[in-house]
Amino acid sequence: MTTNIFAFVVVLGILIFFHELGHFLVARMFGVGVEKFSLGFGPRLFGRTVGLTDYRISAIPLGGYVKMVGDEPDAELAPEMIPYSFTHKHVFKKIMIVAAGPFFNLLLAVIIYTGFFIFIGTEDIRPVVNHVAKESPAAQAGLQTGDLVVAVDGSTVASWSDINRLVADGHGRAVRISAKREDSFFDVSVVPQTKVAKDILGDDAPYYDIGFSGLAPLKAVVGEVADGYPAKKAGMQPGDLIVAIDDQPVDSWNTMKAIISQSHGEPMRLRVVRGEENLSVDIVPVLFSEENVLGEKVDSYRIGISTPGLDIPDADRITIKRGFFEAVAESVDQTYQISRLTLLSIGKLIKGTVSTKTLGGPIMIAEMAGQQAKAGFTNLIFFIAVLSINLAVLNFLPIPVLDGGHLMFFFIEAAIRRPINVRMREIAQQAGIFILILLMIFVFYNDIMRIFSS
Template identity: 85%
Template sequence: MTTSIFAFIIVLGILIFFHELGHFLVARLFGVGVEKFSLGFGPRLLGKTVGMTDYRISAIPLGGYVKMVGDEPDAELDPAMIPYSFTHKHVFKKIMIVAAGPFFNLLLAVIIYAGFFYFIGTEDIRPVVNHVAADSPAARAGLHNGDVVVAVNGSKVASWGGINRLIAEGRGAEVRITVNRDDSRFDVAVTPQTKVAKDILGDDAPYYDVGFSGLAPLKALVGEVAEGYPAQKAGMQKGDLIVAINDRPVDSWNTMKEIISQSKGEPMDVRVLRGEETLALEIVPVLYSEENILGEKVDSYRIGISTAGIDIPEADRITLKRGPFQAIAESIDQTYQISRLTLLSIGKLIKGTVSTKTLGGPIMIAEMAGQQAKEGIVNLVFFIAVLSINLAVLNFLPIPVLDGGHLMFFFIEAVIGRPINIRMREIAQQAGIFVLIMLMIFVFYNDIVRVFSN
């Protein structure tokens, strides 16, 4: 609990600081006076006044704000302060000041990812072919196990991540793969097969499969046997290798899963290899229901075993660090992809295709922050990056009170050539506050239900 609270304060403090720093720096850039720069709301706990700005930490650590001169359109203002007034600046300067907050949250994510790609790098495997699927484009092109891929369409590759990225960029078009085999180097032309899988949001996502891999197929080797499940009742043990089900050969973990999923709960004759002994077991799969990451109910037939995992030889493992420009480019792409995923998730929440049970508030964030902190500083920093992107996307939504609501008003002002009626803005702000209060009550309810249900 202490770790979660401490991690929550650190995470929230960093996110709020960067957000408000964006507003502050751009406001000062355009000559707007800043009266308060506060981390937190409510009574002032401590701080220091420099010039006209009171830099403070306030009692309620659930947000922050920058109080600018003249940011209330109907407030009386000393004529001497008009040059420093937010309201009296050109509308496009006001747009940039408001947009700077969420933009700085995106910038924080880019900085974190760029630092990770440059200083730490990502783990990958050497571009050595360890599996070629039968009757696949790679097999028809004559690729073999042991081939070393050195380039795709003339671009050098150092890992399987690079191979997969370049093939995906071709979007199904023929690719030229350069390989080393023994003492020779040659090119082969391969046309990927377009296949469809489900993405993290449950939507169809096309991908382009050549039919080769740096990993051998995952064997149907039993890692753990769940107590009380059919496999355990039938006598299956850790280390058993499933070689056939209903006389159908099992060549991989995926083949085994496919057979079990199609069983419809009918008894199965399972043949396993235990040491040098072959055993015959009768197992009846059970229907198991769970919620996926989207809160949707998913039914599947299971027998209660888990994989022993993939054993990647140490010689095949590599760590790839990027140069400064590539690190920045990849960090921008990573930030874009998570922003896109966040927007799609919000759309599915509105449509009702994603359960509102997935929404969480401060308690959930604190729990997750604590978990990531226990996993290590790198995990916690990555968590900050993801939350920072979420905060930016949410703040860009056109809801009054949020930055996106202010931007909506200023864009309308830019179009019609005058500010929106103050009374209309007040009504919209009140509606926005009501929506946010209802949302906060709902996520707190979700958090409490989640805590007591665990």
């Protein structure tokens, strides 16, 4: 609990600081006076006044704000303060000041990812072919297990991520694979097959597959056996290798999983190799229900075993570190992809295709922050980056009270060349506050129900 609270305060403090720093710096750049720079809401706990600005820490650590001179349209100002007034600045300056907050949250994510790509790097595997699917484009082109891929369409590759990226960039056209086999180099032309998988939001995601991989198929070896499930009752043990089900050969974990999931709960006989022994095990799969990442109920038949995980030889593991410009480019792309995914998720929540049960509030954020903190500094930093992107996207939504709502008013002001009626803005702000209060109540409810159901 203490770790969760501490991690929550740290994470939220960093996110709020960067957000408000964006508003503050751009406001000062355009000559707007800043009266308060507060981390938190409510009563002032402590702080320091420098010039016009009171830099303070406030009692409620669930947000923050920058109070600018004349940020209320109907505020009365002394004549000497009008040059420092937010309201009296050109509308495009006001747009930039408001947009700077969420923009700085995106910038924070880019900074975090850039530092990670430069100094820590990403784990990958050497571009050695460890599996070629039968009758795949790679097999037809003559590629074999053990081949080292050195280039795709003339671009040098250092890892399997490079291969996947370059094949995807081809958009299905033939690609030239340059490889090394023993001491000789050769080129082959391969036309990828277009296949479709499900992405994290359950949508169809086309991809291009050549039919080779840096990972050998995962064998149907038992990692753990869950208590209370058919496998445990039948006496299966960790390390057992499943080679057939009802006389149907099993060549991989995925093949075994597919056969069991299609069993409809009918009895089946597994042929198992345990050390030097060949055993037959009779099992009746059970129906298992769970929620996926979309909050949808998913039913599947299982016998209660798990995989021991991938076993990648140390010789094939590599760490890729990038130069500054490459790291920045990849960081921007990563930030864009997460922003896009966040927007799509919001759209699916509105449509009802994603369950509202997936929404969480401060309690859930605190739990997740604590988990990431326990997992290590790198995990926590990545969590901050993802949360910062989410905060930016949410703040850009055109909801009154949020930055996006203010931007909406200012864009209208720019279009009609006069400020929107103060009374109209007040009504919109009240509606926005009402919406946010309802949302906060709902996510708190979700958080509480999640605690009691766990």
